[in-house]
Amino acid sequence: MTGLEKIISQIEYESNDRCKSIISQAEENAKGIIEKAEEQAKNIIGNAEANAAKKAEDIKQSAVSSAELGKSKVILKAKLETIDDMLGKALASIKSLDDKEYFEVIKTLIINNAKEGEGVLRLSDSDVNRLPKDFISSVNSELGKGKSVILGDSTNTDGGFVLVYGDIDINCSFDAIAASKRDELRDALNALLFS
Numbered sequence: 001m002t003g004l005e006k007i008i009s010q011i012e013y014e015s016n017d018r019c020k021s022i023i024s025q026a027e028e029n030a031k032g033i034i035e036k037a038e039e040q041a042k043n044i045i046g047n048a049e050a051n052a053a054k055k056a057e058d059i060k061q062s063a064v065s066s067a068e069l070g071k072s073k074v075i076l077k078a079k080l081e082t083i084d085d086m087l088g089k090a091l092a093s094i095k096s097l098d099d100k101e102y103f104e105v106i107k108t109l110i111i112n113n114a115k116e117g118e119g120v121l122r123l124s125d126s127d128v129n130r131l132p133k134d135f136i137s138s139v140n141s142e143l144g145k146g147k148s149v150i151l152g153d154s155t156n157t158d159g160g161f162v163l164v165y166g167d168i169d170i171n172c173s174f175d176a177i178a179a180s181k182r183d184e185l186r187d188a189l190n191a192l193l194f195s
Contacts, residue, residue: 007093012192015086022078030071034064087182091174095159099130106161107139109172113163114143120152120164127161128154 041060094105110121121139123131128151132138140148155162160173 007090011086011089011093015082018085019078019082022082023075026071026074026078029074030067033067033070036063038063087178091159091178094174099132103132103135107135107142109160110139110149110163111142113170113172114147114149115163115165115168115170116146117148117165119147119149119170121149122152122155122162122164124157124159124161125154127159 038060041056041063044056044059094102097105106123106127121136131151136149136151143149149163152164157173158175160171160175160177163170163172
């Protein structure tokens with residue numbers, strides 16, 4: 001199991017515990033709302049005639065539906081917050097990897113996103129300062145024929161890079177990747193955590 005897989009596994013474990021707590025609290029709140037609605041409905045039924053009894057039942061059903069809807073909204077909000085929190089933690093974990101692991105992630109992204117021709121690799125100042133000595137030559141040796149990269153001016157990213165081919169910029173900053181894949185990641189994490 002790689003360091004990244006361990007980090008993701010730990011995040012999943014913490015998120016599951018947090019979700020269970022939030023869901024349990026939401027269910028308890030919904031139960032209290034339902035109990036209160038049932039009590040109100042019993043009072044109306046006891047004090048009214050046949051028409052009032054019918055109306056009380058309608059009110060009870062509406063209150064139960066409203067409580068269930070409220071519970072669903074609270075649970076959904078908790079799930080989305082948990083997923084966003086997990087994405088934030090995952091990005092922070094990637095950004096804080098040691099130099100060797102961090103630049104392995106960068107290298108994989110470059111290889112997966114490189115186009116034909118010579119691309120200009122633009123890293124942040126902090127990444128340029130910790131760039132392994134033979135990194136560019138190592139990347140170029142793994143790129144397919146007709147592909148290469150050179151190190152260009154730094155860019156304003158917080159992890160990741162921008163790969164430039166003439167007028168085309170391929171933004172592979174970690175924040176841009178997460179933003180572009182947010183819905184896909186939410187669906188995948190939702191399926192993993194809440195199935």
